[in-house]
Amino acid sequence: xxxxxxxxxxxxxxxxxxxxxxxxxxxxxxxxxxxxxxxxxxxxxxxxxxxxxxxxxxxxxxxxxxxxxxxxxxxxxxxxxxxxxxxxxxxxxxxxxxxxxxxxxxxxxxxxxxxxxxxxxx
Amino acid sequence: xxxxxxxxxxxxxxxxxxxxxxxxxxxxxxxxxxxxxxxxxxxxxxxxxxxxxxxxxxxxxxxxxxxxxxxxxxxxxxxxxxxxxxxxxxxxxxxxxxxxxxxxxxxxxxxxxxxxxxxxxxxxxxxxxxxxxxxxxxxxxxxxxxx
Numbered sequence: 001x002x003x004x005x006x007x008x009x010x011x012x013x014x015x016x017x018x019x020x021x022x023x024x025x026x027x028x029x030x031x032x033x034x035x036x037x038x039x040x041x042x043x044x045x046x047x048x049x050x051x052x053x054x055x056x057x058x059x060x061x062x063x064x065x066x067x068x069x070x071x072x073x074x075x076x077x078x079x080x081x082x083x084x085x086x087x088x089x090x091x092x093x094x095x096x097x098x099x100x101x102x103x104x105x106x107x108x109x110x111x112x113x114x115x116x117x118x119x120x121x122x
Numbered sequence: 123x124x125x126x127x128x129x130x131x132x133x134x135x136x137x138x139x140x141x142x143x144x145x146x147x148x149x150x151x152x153x154x155x156x157x158x159x160x161x162x163x164x165x166x167x168x169x170x171x172x173x174x175x176x177x178x179x180x181x182x183x184x185x186x187x188x189x190x191x192x193x194x195x196x197x198x199x200x201x202x203x204x205x206x207x208x209x210x211x212x213x214x215x216x217x218x219x220x221x222x223x224x225x226x227x228x229x230x231x232x233x234x235x236x237x238x239x240x241x242x243x244x245x246x247x248x249x250x251x252x253x254x255x256x257x258x259x260x261x262x263x264x265x266x267x268x269x
Binding site: 048088111115 | 123124125126184187188192197260261262264
């Protein structure tokens with residue numbers, strides 16, 4: 001009797017965990033990565049800096065750069081060929097790019113090449 | 123400092139050229155006219171190369187698209203004033219070089235009051251250099267009192 005109860009308890013526990021894992025994997029409980037719900041992140045450009053300098057995001061995330069500085073800046077990928085390249089952004093102008101593949105994406109401002117940043121896509 | 127290397131080099135070269143023009147004017151006062159002619163010619167022609175190779179392409183890429191919409195902003199107004207006055211001064215300087223140093227121009231197009239023209243251009247040249255330096259500061263130097 002005790003052995004039967006123990007077996008049922010262990011099986012129930014295992015079954016519960018299996019269901020929980022499946023549900024999490026399929027996004028059943030409303031994960032932010034489920035299809036149709038795009039994740040967004042923001043990088044502020046201010047005082048000749050990208051803030052944050054390094055941004056870590058999940059694949060599929062759209063990153064938006066906003067120029068809060070009072071001088072034009074650009075956002076240009078350091079990779080060859082260029083993965084993304086903005087036009088010159090005036091104050092309050094925005095530029096967005098969606099990162100679909102994992103990797104580290106370095107970028108810089110072509111007007112001020114010492115201004116650099118990085119997006120780490122996991 | 124957030125400036126690219128080419129901007130630093132251009133600023134340094136332009137200050138050197140402007141000082142060379144002052145030295146050339148001093149040579150004229152010392153009545154060394156041949157040396158004066160060489161000094162001013164090299165300065166004006168070197169500036170023409172810098173303008174054509176660096177300044178014009180940069181201006182077209184970074185400033186022209188914002189004219190006239192953002193002309194009121196100092197980061198557009200300063201380089202626009204620098205470019206306009208600089209263009210006039212460079213062309214006038216070239217005209218003086220041709221008029222004074224060659225016989226290419228017909229008599230009626232030659233300059234008579236050389237000193238007045240040359241001195242005016244020298245003063246205007248320094249004004250253009252100051253506008254250029256102000257443009258450099260506006261575009262590349264983070265200033266705490268900017269906002």
